[in-house]
Amino acid sequence: MRAAPEPFLHAQQLARAGRLGEARAAYAHSLETHPDFLPGYLALAGLAAHQGDTAAALAVLRAALARAQGNAAARHAIRRPLAELLAPLRPTSWDARLAADIGACLADDQLDPQPLARVAAALLLHADDREPLWPLFLTRCINTDPAIETRLVALRDALTATGDTPPLLPALALQAFASQYVWPAPDQPPTGLAEALVQPPTRFGEGPAWQLLAQRVREATVERELAAALPGFAAPQGLSAQVQRQYEAHPYPRWQAPPASRRTDFRPLLxxxxxxxxxxxxxxxLSVLIAGCGTGYEAIDLARMDPSLSVTAIDLSRASLAFAQRKAQELGVTNLRFFHGDILALDRLDETFDVATSTGVLHHMANPHAGLASIVRTLRPGGIVRLALYSRRARAPVRAAHARIAERGWQADDAGIRAFRAHVLTLPEDDPLALLRQSDDFYSISGCRDLAFHVHEHHYTFPEIAALVAGAGLRLVGFDASPEALARFHEAHGPGADPLDLSLWDEVEAHHPYLFAGMIQFWCQLAM
Incomplete structure (x- = not known):
């Protein structure tokens, strides 16, 4: 590795001392004298972003990309922070330079494209259909903007009516496939290659986008073969069997880019x-159990992060597990095993673990206490369990959706999901259900089913979480919160307040009910 130049080291010292203005100037001077030293660009951009100067941070990263022409590894290292800066932006007019930035990030297949969906959509609202960013957006992201969806549906309907095969057709077909044909059906069935706009195609045109769509269709066949061969230890029963049927039909989420490979030892994190x-x-x-791994994103992330881990991932959906196994095989992950079975029957694995995680799973069980007890029985003394559960306050719009769905009699099938979405898309902004349009899950069949049509879910208050933890013989040892949530916490209770005090978080959430719109995530430890 190239040694850091002295001006860069001096800038680092200033930054560590909190002299940020001087550090920023020193990093800039370092780049003037050592313009090929990549960490200098990343440090200067990071500091500018920390100070709220997004424009300057973007300018630094653009300069770094220009300097790194021909160096694929360096360009990837630059695009990652560039994508993080771009994701929150919401342009209100066309900006060619911003389009080039977004395009550069979407062209990197090692970056997760979905965080860029909203900024790309906001920009493309001001572009015609010939803009080169369109095919990148349609093939790499699932659209999450209602106005763009209206535009894409109109384009699809025009194509199905005319039978034309313009250059954008395969990209639009990939978008339709990725969202699982969530849009309303067209008035007339398409013909020819345009059939790919409403159903998985059996024939394909020429070119990279068609080849990618053919690959996606083949992957579904591979997953069916993998699903049939998965080892199992206990068939789900009762409510678990109903949940199983949901995820067999609609595995969730069908992610694209793999987790960032962050090589580090896991034990120091604990x-x-x-x-x-x-x-x-x-x-x-350490041995790790992923209790309810779904489509495998978390399991693969952990296994790649620390190859010394022995990771066992279980789920009740063979279709979800097959997706996860295909992804693991493609990424060359070898320290990860998949099993089909029910959390309530973990004793049949006849194994114990040092760490267990269960993200977004227990709240879908008939008896979450029993599910957690089953997980805890697999832990060795001193073992760690990480949980993520729905917040009762934050899920209020979902409860409203459940009531509306029951009132209208919509079923949890493709037609019912499309009808529900069509209803939500017509609602005024002040309707409680309109908040669902802000969720990425609203924009695909499997996502919308998980969001609003789930077979069963329980929503937690902080006192209920405290009781769940204590009842399982666990002790809270860590709490994961976003920077916004932590800022709210310290604003309410002061910098010395204990973030492991759930009663304090309950007070904060009472004033900011959507603070945990994702899930409440925390770590517990089993007593010795």
């Missing part, structure tokens, strides 16, 4: 949890 008993932690190498 040791850093603020309330953990470090002496009681099991020794490395």
């Amino acid at each position: 040791e850093a949890l603020p309330g953990v008993d470090r002496a009681g932690l099991p020794p490395a190498p």
Whole structure:
């Protein structure tokens, strides 16, 4: 690795000392004398972004990209922070330079494209159909903008009516496939290659976009073969069997880009949890259970992050597991096993683990206490469990959706989901259900079913979470919160307040009910 130049090291010292203005000037001087030193650009851009100067940070990263022509690894390292800067932007007019930035990030197949969907859509609202950003957006992202959806549906209907095959057809077909044909059906069935706009195609045109669509269709066949061969330990029963049927029909989420490969030792991350008993932690190498892995994003992330881990992932949906296994095989992940079975029957695995995670799973069980107890019984003394559960306050729009769905009699099939979405898209902004349009999940069949049509879900208050943890013989040792949530917490309770005090979080959430619109995520430890 190239040694850091002295001006860069001096700038780092200033930044560590909190002298940020001087540090920023020093980083700029470092780049003047050492213009090919990539970390200098990343540090200067990061500091400018930290100070709220997004325009300057973007300018630095653009300069870095220009300097890194021909160096694929360097360009990827630059595009990652560039994408993070771009994602929150909402342009109100056309900006060719911004379009080039977004296009550069979407062209990097190692970056997760979905966080860029909203900024790309906001920009494309001001572009005609010939703009080169369109095919990149349609093939890499799932659209999450209602106005863009209206435009895409109109384009699809025009194509189905005329039978034309313009250059944008395969990209639009990829978009329709990725969203699982969530848009309303056209008035007349399409013919020829345009059939790919309303159903998985059996024939394809020429060119990269058609080849990519053919690959996506083949992947579905591979997954069916993998699903049939998966080892299992217990068939789901009762409500678990109903949940299983949902995810067999609609695996969720069907993610594209793999998790960023962040090579690091996992055990020090556990040791850093603020309330953990470090002496009681099991020794490395660690074995990890993913209890309810879905389509495998978290399991693959952990396995790639620390190859010393032995990761076992279970789920009740063979279709979801097959998606996960295909992705793991494509990425060359070898320290990860998949099993089909029910969390309530984990004892049949006849294994114990040092760490368990269960993200967005227990709240879909008939008896979450029993599900957590089953997970805890697999933990070794001092073991860690990470949980993520729905917030009762934040899920208020979803409860309103459940009531509206029951009132209208919509079924949890493709037709019912499309009818529900059509209804929500017509609602005024002040309707409680209009908030659902802000969720990425609203824009695909499997996502919308998970969001609003789930077979069963329980929503938690902070006192209920405290009771769940205590009832399982666990102790809260860590709490994951966004920067916004932490800022609200310290604003309400002061910088010295204990973030492991759930009663304090309950007070904060009472004033900011959508603070945990994703899930409430926390870490617990089993007593020795």
